[in-house]
Amino acid sequence: MQTAQMLANVQEYSQTLAEPAWLMKRRSQAVADYARLALPTFEKIDYHDWPLLDVDAPTGDVEPGLTEEVSARGAQTDFFTVGDTVVRAALPAAVREQGVILCDLRTAIRKHAELVKANLFQHALKADTDKLTALNAALMTNGFFLYVPANVVIKEPLEIMQLVDQRRPQSFVQHNLVVTAENSQVDLVQRLGSVGTSDASVHMIVEVVAGAGSHVNFAGIDDLAASATAYLNRRGTLRPDAHLNWELAEMNAGRVVADFDTELRGRGSEANVKTIAVANQQQTQGIDTRVTNYGPNSVANIVQRGVILDDATLIFNGIGHIVHGAHGSKADQENRLLMLSSKARGDANPILLIDENDVEAGHAASVGRVDEQQMYYLLSRGIPKPIAQRLVIRGFLAGVVTELRSQRLRKRLMALIERRLADEEA
Amino acid sequence: MAEPTKAREVVAGTDNYEYGFHDDVTPVYSTGEGLTEAVVRQISAEKHEPQWMLDYRLKAYHTYLQLPEPKVGPDLSGLDLVHMKYFQKATDKKYRDWNDVPDKIKQTFDRLGVPQAERKYLAGSSAQYESEVVYHRMQATFEKTGIIFTDTDTALQKYPELFKKWFGKLVPANTNKYAALNCAVWSGGTFIYVPKGVKLDTPIQSYFRINAENTGQFERTLIIVGEGASVNYVEGCTAPNYDSDSLHAAVVEVNVLANATCRYTTIQNWSNNVYSLETKRAQAMANATMEWVDGNLGSKITMKYPSVYLNGEGAHGTMLSIAVAGQNVDQDTGARMIHNAKNTTSSIVSKSIAKDGGAVDYRGTVRFGRHSDGSFAHVECDTIIMDDLSTSDTIPYNEILNGNVSMEHEAKVSKVSEAQLYYLMSRGISEQKATEMIIMGFVEPFTKQLPMEYAVELNRLISFEMEGSIG
Numbered sequence: 032m033q034t035a036q037m038l039a040n041v042q043e044y045s046q047t048l049a050e051p052a053w054l055m056k057r058r059s060q061a062v063a064d065y066a067r068l069a070l071p072t073f074e075k076i077d078y079h080d081w082p083l084l085d086v087d088a089p090t091g092d093v094e095p096g097l098t099e100e101v102s103a104r105g106a107q108t109d110f111f112t113v114g115d116t117v118v119r120a121a122l123p124a125a126v127r128e129q130g131v132i133l134c135d136l137r138t139a140i141r142k143h144a145e146l147v148k149a150n151l152f153q154h155a156l157k158a159d160t161d162k163l164t165a166l167n168a169a170l171m172t173n174g175f176f177l178y179v180p181a182n183v184v185i186k187e188p189l190e191i192m193q194l195v196d197q198r199r200p201q202s203f204v205q206h207n208l209v210v211t212a213e214n215s216q217v218d219l220v221q222r223l224g225s226v227g228t229s230d231a232s233v234h235m236i237v238e239v240v241a242g243a244g245s246h247v248n249f250a251g252i253d254d255l256a257a258s259a260t261a262y263l264n265r266r267g268t269l270r271p272d273a274h275l276n277w278e279l280a281e282m283n284a285g286r287v288v289a290d291f292d293t294e295l296r297g298r299g300s301e302a303n304v305k306t307i308a309v310a311n312q313q314q315t316q317g318i319d320t321r322v323t324n325y326g327p328n329s330v331a332n333i334v335q336r337g338v339i340l341d342d343a344t345l346i347f348n349g350i351g352h353i354v355h356g357a358h359g360s361k362a363d364q365e366n367r368l369l370m371l372s373s374k375a376r377g378d379a380n381p382i383l384l385i386d387e388n389d390v391e392a393g394h395a396a397s398v399g400r401v402d403e404q405q406m407y408y409l410l411s412r413g414i415p416k417p418i419a420q421r422l423v424i425r426g427f428l429a430g431v432v433t434e435l436r437s438q439r440l441r442k443r444l445m446a447l448i449e450r451r452l453a454d455e456e457a
Numbered sequence: 458m459a460e461p462t463k464a465r466e467v468v469a470g471t472d473n474y475e476y477g478f479h480d481d482v483t484p485v486y487s488t489g490e491g492l493t494e495a496v497v498r499q500i501s502a503e504k505h506e507p508q509w510m511l512d513y514r515l516k517a518y519h520t521y522l523q524l525p526e527p528k529v530g531p532d533l534s535g536l537d538l539v540h541m542k543y544f545q546k547a548t549d550k551k552y553r554d555w556n557d558v559p560d561k562i563k564q565t566f567d568r569l570g571v572p573q574a575e576r577k578y579l580a581g582s583s584a585q586y587e588s589e590v591v592y593h594r595m596q597a598t599f600e601k602t603g604i605i606f607t608d609t610d611t612a613l614q615k616y617p618e619l620f621k622k623w624f625g626k627l628v629p630a631n632t633n634k635y636a637a638l639n640c641a642v643w644s645g646g647t648f649i650y651v652p653k654g655v656k657l658d659t660p661i662q663s664y665f666r667i668n669a670e671n672t673g674q675f676e677r678t679l680i681i682v683g684e685g686a687s688v689n690y691v692e693g694c695t696a697p698n699y700d701s702d703s704l705h706a707a708v709v710e711v712n713v714l715a716n717a718t719c720r721y722t723t724i725q726n727w728s729n730n731v732y733s734l735e736t737k738r739a740q741a742m743a744n745a746t747m748e749w750v751d752g753n754l755g756s757k758i759t760m761k762y763p764s765v766y767l768n769g770e771g772a773h774g775t776m777l778s779i780a781v782a783g784q785n786v787d788q789d790t791g792a793r794m795i796h797n798a799k800n801t802t803s804s805i806v807s808k809s810i811a812k813d814g815g816a817v818d819y820r821g822t823v824r825f826g827r828h829s830d831g832s833f834a835h836v837e838c839d840t841i842i843m844d845d846l847s848t849s850d851t852i853p854y855n856e857i858l859n860g861n862v863s864m865e866h867e868a869k870v871s872k873v874s875e876a877q878l879y880y881l882m883s884r885g886i887s888e889q890k891a892t893e894m895i896i897m898g899f900v901e902p903f904t905k906q907l908p909m910e911y912a913v914e915l916n917r918l919i920s921f922e923m924e925g926s927i928g
Contacts, residue, residue, distance in 0.1 A: 074854070075854065075856070339860075355845075355848075368857065370857060370859070370860035370861075370862070371860060372860045373827075373830075373859055373860040373861060374860075375858075375860055376856070376857065376858050377857040378854065378855060378856050378857065379855045379857075379864075379866070380852075380853065380854050380855060381851075381853065381866065381868070382850075382851065382852050382853070383849075383850065383851040383852075383868060383870055384850045384851075385840075385842065385848060385849045385850065385851075385870045386848045387842075387845070387848075388842035388843065388844055388845055388847060388872045389845070389872055390842075390870065390871065390872070391869075391870075391871050392869070392870040392871070393867070393868060393869040393870070394851070394866075394867070394868045395865075395866060395867045395868075396853070396855055396864070396865075396866035396867075397863070397864060397865050397866065398825075398855060398857045398862065398863060398864040399862070399863035399864070400860065400861060400862075400863065
């Protein structure tokens with residue numbers, strides 16, 4: 032898309048939706064940034080020839096005519112969208128009454144403009160970070176917005192489902208924003224999937240702005256179709272004593288480049304990032320997980336586990352960065368890959384960047400086959416080989432699966448993993 | 458282990474780098490400052506080289522001009538390549554009797570302890586001063602076995618076929634910019650050929666010395682260890698302190714044939730005005746073992762990632778390294794293990810210490826190729842950051858293209874353990890002494906692998922480096 036054309040599209044879209052002037056201004060700036068900035072580089076992940084930048088002009092349309100089958104997929108969720116269309120918004124009344132906001136980004140821009148303006152691309156991520164963040168800032172059409180007021184504790188997990196509409200070829204550019212005020216607590220599940228099998232270029236960003244002393248559990252289960260080429264970016268920024276736990280499951284069937292980045296800005300803040308991924312068939316998934324300790328006494332843990340089948344490629348970059356001044360901080364990470372095919376490729380690159388001496392930093396990485404001792408044990412008890420193998424893999428990924436608080440989701444995720452592993456045998 | 462207190466007494470009152478002296482030796486031949494195609498031709502002519510080597514140098518020179526600076530690693534912009542002297546010859550001949558070496562050069566190596574070391578425990582020894590080797594000798598008993606130990610210039614003249622067969626095969630000129638530079642202007646270095654089945658347990662040593670200012674030293678070392686043979690090679694490096702910088706851009710190629718063993722030990726202790734940009738590669742054939750033992754104590758900036766290409770079934774490669782970086786020093790080192798054959802194994806153990814604002818960075822690769830079934834790799838990187846000014850990056854890449862391999866990697870970065878300090882100090886040991894003991898314990902896996910005399914020397918150097926690092 033030419034810059035002038037892109038600018039015209041963006042401005043027309045912004046006008047159609049009657050967006051506030053500040054937003055149109057930011058979008059216009061982002062168009063200029065997009066033209067100027069380079070694509071981000073991730074070690075060992077080459078995605079430059081992917082059709083990620085084939086993005087349509089944004090429209091304010093909502094998709095008509097969802098079948099009951101599609102609608103039923105989000106039946107138990109608190110918030111459910113297909114493309115830019117909100118299908119279900121069912122935040123429990125008891126939660127709503129405490130001032131919690133859960134709505135789509137378009138609604139938030141209209142009804143909660145100040146909150147959006149103060150947080151969107153302001154703290155967790157800057158719009159002019161690179162070409163892909165600028166693209167999102169210019170062309171984002173919707174997403175979800177969650178706000179939890181100070182001291183509000185939401186006990187039941189909130190579940191959000193977002194389906195990319197691939198019933199016809201079209202791109203998907205969305206931005207999701209989570210803001211938790213002081214000492215609030217929330218447990219959030221974001222499930223990203225596909226409807227249909229047409230080609231799609233998917234750009235999905237999540238920003239989490241965690242206020243002082245707030246606790247956020249964020250589970251992301253990404254299950255996009257093989258025909259989706261995706262850029263997934265989840266960012267967190269933490270104020271003092273905030274806790275953010277990411278549990279991320281990359282169960283996509285298509286090409287994915289993922290950038291998961293958390294900044295421990297506040298003293299005593301803590302982030303735990305757990306990522307699992309299954310790569311199969313011809314797929315490439317590149318996952319770059321970084322936590323940066325800025326605040327003193329901050330704690331970062333990264334655990335990544337991946338299973339690779341067939342001709343697939345899976346790249347895990349784990350980056351622990353402790354900047355000068357983050358006294359008494361810890362950064363730990365573990366990257367493990369299980370290779371189930373001789374034609375597969377796996378990279379586990381655990382990187383430590385340490386600019387401070389009063390720290391404890393470590394990493395471990397391993398790559399291997401299915402544990403022979405475990406297999407032997409299971410086989411010796413009469414368990415057939417395919418089942419034994421499945422059990423060992425299940426155990427390998429269990430560390431992240433068991434972190435999910437909802438039993439229903441644990442089952443759902445196990446089923447997804449089983450399905451991905453079964454693909455191999457088909 | 459050396460007695461550290463005693464070591465401190467020995468060096469008390471000296472400057473912080475004891476090899477920083479220089480001698481006023483006027484070279485008998487020099488190409489002067491700067492590098493042009495004419496300089497490359499002059500070097501080749503001065504050495505009476507065959508045409509193919511001149512052609513090789515010229516081609517490499519053009520590759521050097523085309524290649525970019527390294528994309529990752531330390532900032533090299535301070536390196537003055539314009540005023541550098543690329544070729545300086547200190548003597549007209551190579552000496553086999555120490556008494557014949559010109560007095561001033563002899564004094565230098567006497568002060569560095571080179572001849573004493575040879576008398577005591579070496580099978581052979583050589584000394585390079587600026588661009589060329591001035592002295593080399595192999596003890597007669599070892600020479601009888603058919604081992605060739607000479608400088609690389611002489612090897613080109615005396616063993617043209619053997620030389621041409623192996624030269625430049627592991628490190629082609631396009632490997633990186635400084636390898637290309639070496640290919641264009643290489644001079645000196647060590648050539649070792651160990652015939653099939655000959656096992657040499659007593660070490661052979663080469664000592665590299667830069668004396669003049671703004672000097673480029675382009676050592677080229679080529680080692681071939683025949684089937685079932687073994688060799689233990691040790692090199693040491695020092696230079697004077699100057700305000701201007703010097704460059705040591707070495708290329709080392711080691712071929713370890715089937716069932717052979719090579720241990721290559723480097724104690725790099727350049728003064729803090731030397732850029733040490735090295736390209737070291739080895740290949741290990743079936744059931745061969747290649748061991749790099751690499752100590753980096755000096756230099757201003759070191760970039761060195763020795764590799765082992767495990768090309769034969771059952772080959773084994775190891776890297777055991779320590780790096781110590783003080784003020785204004787960046788030790789950017791690591792190792793590369795490339796598993797290209799079945800049942801190959803590798804191990805990397807890296808120990809680093811940063812102090813007084815120094816940077817120790819580990820950069821390494823373990824790669825399992827398509828045909829590396831049954832292979833295994835182990836990597837361990839430990840770093841101690843002594844103070845609030847120093848930094849450390851650990852950047853390992855693990856690339857796996859085979860489903861039937863396993864790899865383990867671990868790294869730790871921390872300050873000196875407070876628990877250990879507390880334990881020692883509660884027993885009446887001073888903080889300085891306690892810190893030194895902890896550091897010595899930290900590097901022990903490395904020193905343990907050195908010939909005894911080197912271990913003593915290294916402990917002394919580290920103890921010396923740790924001077925004044927407390928309080």
